[in-house]
Amino acid sequence: MARVSACTGVLVFVVACGTSHADRATSTMPPAANHAARAADSTQVLGRQLTRNTTIAVTSYEQRAFLELTLTPAVSAPERHPVLERWVRNPRVHLSGDPTPEDLQRVAEATQSWSLITGLTITATPGPAEIEVHFVPRADFAHVLGTDHLDPTAVGLTRVTIDPKHPGVITGGIVAIADDDLQVGRNRTIDHELGHAIGLQHSSCASSLMDGSSDAARSVRWTPSALDIRVGGLLYDPRLAAGFDAREVTRVLTPTAPVGVICGPVDLELVRAAGSDRHYLCARSLQTVRPCTADLSHEPKLPIVNPDAWTDGHTLSSRPRR
């Protein structure tokens, strides 16, 4: 069983584009005296005992965002009953193709951040691995992924394999990253596709790393947002399990928390200077004239210090306009 998640690219033109871990539950059996009475309240999932009255306090938004990011397939498959998909062992990552030094750095940082978020230990290996990441031209995506049904505008694609005997248990992943895309775009694609590889689907929150649209309003950041961290952490919470469907998830995630993460604003945009191939990351705000930086080697912190350009949303200039 496999699915392919397509992620469309961001067209850049002149000015365009666009947990905390809950406590680890122990799978203890109820005290013997109460065992019979409680037997109906517990269930065995992949060798772990889950108590039916276990709940995790979330906000209403977190519950909705979790259901969207985990149980709304990035590619619709009407015949399939969506369930939580996650690893039950630590996956290794192997790279092939022609990654740049910056690609290697991004993969290292992305595997580290997804490891911290999920509690998995995702390691790079020169040998055989459960997750194969291919840096190839878009024209080679179909070959790499072994399917012809691909979105031709995709700059990244991920195909995960599910254990046929254990619903929702991911056993493998093939990731294709377009090496003919801009480096700054690839930075985002790498983190996004590895998000798919660990079991996340798409988000409608424009500041989420897992926003799968090609909407110019979406974030160009390449690290997980607070929402991504919260949902990724919940996906691997021991009180949930691979194979849970929406009914089982909503039973565990109870919207009783007074505060939690929200869909934050998109705070950066990618801008190309007219007449050149030079790209800038510019602060996005209500201000008319906003600072930009041409240093795309790392994700900017806001406010941008020592800006080397300014944008008014339509044009770039080398000094702020009055």
Ligand SMILES: [Zn+2]
């Ligand atoms: Zn995607």
